[in-house]
Amino acid sequence: MLASLAKADDVLAAFVDGSEEVVGENCDEVEESIATAGRASFTMFTGLVEHLGVIKSIHPTTEFAGYSFVIGDAGEILGDCAIGDSIAVNGVCLTVTRFDAKEGWFEVGLANETLSRTNLGKLGVGSKVNLERAMAGHGRFGGHFVQGHVDTTAKIVSVTPDGDSVRLLFSLPLEFYTPLIPKGYIALDGTSLTLTHLSVPKEGDELFEPGAPKGLFGVMLVKHTQSRTVVAMKPVGETVNVECDVVGKGVESVVRNVLEGGGEPGGALEQMIERAVERVLARKGLVKE
Numbered sequence: 001m002l003a004s005l006a007k008a009d010d011v012l013a014a015f016v017d018g019s020e021e022v023v024g025e026n027c028d029e030v031e032e033s034i035a036t037a038g039r040a041s042f043t044m045f046t047g048l049v050e051h052l053g054v055i056k057s058i059h060p061t062t063e064f065a066g067y068s069f070v071i072g073d074a075g076e077i078l079g080d081c082a083i084g085d086s087i088a089v090n091g092v093c094l095t096v097t098r099f100d101a102k103e104g105w106f107e108v109g110l111a112n113e114t115l116s117r118t119n120l121g122k123l124g125v126g127s128k129v130n131l132e133r134a135m136a137g138h139g140r141f142g143g144h145f146v147q148g149h150v151d152t153t154a155k156i157v158s159v160t161p162d163g164d165s166v167r168l169l170f171s172l173p174l175e176f177y178t179p180l181i182p183k184g185y186i187a188l189d190g191t192s193l194t195l196t197h198l199s200v201p202k203e204g205d206e207l208f209e210p211g212a213p214k215g216l217f218g219v220m221l222v223k224h225t226q227s228r229t230v231v232a233m234k235p236v237g238e239t240v241n242v243e244c245d246v247v248g249k250g251v252e253s254v255v256r257n258v259l260e261g262g263g264e265p266g267g268a269l270e271q272m273i274e275r276a277v278e279r280v281l282a283r284k285g286l287v288k289e
Helices: 002-017 020-037 112-117 223-228 246-259 268-283
Strands: 051-060 066-072 086-089 092-100 105-111 128-133 152-162 165-173 185-188 191-199 214-221 239-244
Touching: 066 112, 086 105, 105 112, 152 214, 165 223, 165 239, 185 214, 239 246
Parallel strands: none
Antiparallel strands: 051 066, 051 128, 066 105, 086 092, 086 128, 092 105, 152 165, 152 239, 165 214, 185 191, 185 239, 191 214
């Protein structure tokens, strides 16, 4: 891990010095080094919806404060299922408590925290849901890192056809808007999508909402995605589960912590930046190494 961080340290110095060629030559190695330094074993999804299931029943559970959902029409993803497996339901990582692969159904439990933070509490029997199994270690990675930990919900404010595609615009609380970046990733009801629009309406704008400040973001659904996910089936006013890109959230957290003075003095990030600056100054003959 130390060697991996050292490689990242070298390239950071090159970046500070403005040596774009050096950064370009080493970007693949840096990406691998950072991945190696932070690699861990955890449940993860890709945001590529595998199947559309249907809620067959909802009932209170006595095991914990919450409800159990039985989701059917799911035989396609239950062939290798086991009790305790993780399945993302509309982007929410849930644990399989019972299942019948032949009958094509599985059961999951939802605590009140999950119901309050996501849109699952608004669904009923017959509602369709996006389903994705946790990614296998040997599988292909085609979307982006999705944890199945929903941050908030967003409201659909407009749906606009664009040829075979559809443009959707959403509003969400401003605190969840800040980690979003142009052309970055976002998971909506567990679907990995690319951000095509970001803005914050001001008072007097058509989409300005009085009260708590809101941010707007947009995505585009191609024809294939429209037919395989629930997002395209929703009208204006309905909500989607939102999971902001974990990389964006991580960067925002680190930067905010440092800028607000909450970072530990002499921490790893501070030391890395100091070393990079010192090495650049030394190369320019301004200080001695």
